[in-house]
Amino acid sequence: MDKYQEILSEIDKDGNDKEMVDVLNKLSAYTVPQPTAAMTTSLLCNLKVVLQENETSACNEVPIIKPADRVAVERPASDSSLLSVLRLVKPQLDILSWRFMMMTSLIIFAGIFLIKSDTNSLIFLTNGAPILGLLTLFYEHRAQLYGTNELEASCPYTPAQLAGARIIVTVGYTIIVCLIATGMIALSFSNMLVNEKMLLWKTILAWLAPMVFFLGVALAVSLRLGVMYGCGSAFFIWVAQIVFEQSDVGNRLIQISLVGNGLIQRMPMIFLGIGLILIAIYIRCLRVENIDYSQEG
């Protein structure tokens, strides 16, 4: 009976609980039947099958990961900063899908072809280059939009190296498309370059300067607000510029800037300089912590 009381107190029951004492009495009186030889054999057979199954699944289920070539994997860590940036250009080029490249370059080339006029084609290219640049920049930085940036930030490159490679791809692609477009203008409307004595480098500068300037603005704003707002802000400044160009004052300024050698003619150089400074500031100030993680646990 002491044993019963001990068991019952363990399960917080009263030692005199009649119902529980009856149960314990029945359990004590119960004798387990002796298993026959056939029963033992059957049990062993069943266990054998189960154990063999477990053994096989344990061996096959989890493949062993092979060791990576550590030296090769660690190489980027020991590379100089510029080499690391150049190494990143190829994967960043993969982000720029061929569909995007086809569509954007087609719009630029078709625009020039449809305008069929020398000065207007150049104005189209001058106004189109920043938009092409901003679109490419946005497309190249989709990581923030899709949420792959945290995965990318865990790779052995600094944010500045990654940003540098993306800027190379963005600027590189825009320049290639615009250079081809400049070639199209020069070949189709050679009067502009011969009769109006407009040098080729000035033609290139006409679209390069606003493109770099607007990219600089977008990137500088993106430091605080992200690439989406950065590109958006640059786009609104671009729209304001277009509206200004349509006004009489703006139109006169464009005409003056195409010929002569005064301060107005140097404006593209000034904008190019400002754009380059803004891009340099962006790369210098870029940290992954520009992404706001403070709202998450």
Added chain:
Amino acid sequence: MLELSSITKCFKNNCVINDVSLSLPRGLHLLTGPNGAGKTTLLRILAGIIAPTTGQVSLNGIFLPNDSVRFKAHMGYLPQKFGVYPEMTAQKFLRYFAELKGMPASIGVQKVEEVMDIAKITSFHNKTLRDWTRGMRQKVGIAQALLNDPDFLLMDEPLSGLDPEERYYFCNLFSELSSERIVLLSTHIISELTALADSIMLLHKEKLQFKGPIPRMMEAARGGVWLAALSEGEWNDKKNELVVSSLRADKGLYEVRIISDIRPEITGVCSVEPTLEDAYIYLVSQDDSE
């Protein structure tokens, strides 16, 4: 060995982690805690994505943030929330990350095939990620974390979105990987990893409230877990005043596991051995009541 010394992280005036120090040897370690406890922030610090306000992290003598590039070369990381480039196939996506992890193309191609096989996504390799379900994308995320054969594998909620069979497979995979690596998983699903994990850490109220082997965590809750069978009426009367770790309703009878340091005033209530979930709720509720 992964070592954290006095890690504190504050966003403006809000401290999320306060003076956390620990050492993790090879093995499978679980990081758990209520939502908003700072688990994800701690993991981002360990991944070198955000810098701690104070404190230092080191992996086998490589320090963060001073040597973050070398640190990251030895680490694989799966964030809690991540996206994909939808127009890419899984193969292209993984090759992109192999290149970002600094692998030469020849090694990258080989490793991509290998991790796709491990994550069991080989048969879908040509489908664009746009068409993949959340669970399938989760497997791509796990695969990319394994690309560089990391010494330190860091995963934030790796089992979310996976079905029970897949969870079983990946739990075994993490256990297998932990024999040669430090594997740290932040997870709410602790029951499935109970038998496999070497240690568990409970992060709550900015601090590590517990760190040690799982049996010790369960031991901490011994004497504080009670089992009671209640009628529907009794349950409705008492449910607001009880801390409950699990509830099972069967034919109008509620079998309730109650967390309490003192015996609840319920007829027929009896003390039971704590499970890991009981221990988790016991420790969290202890901190809340302080």
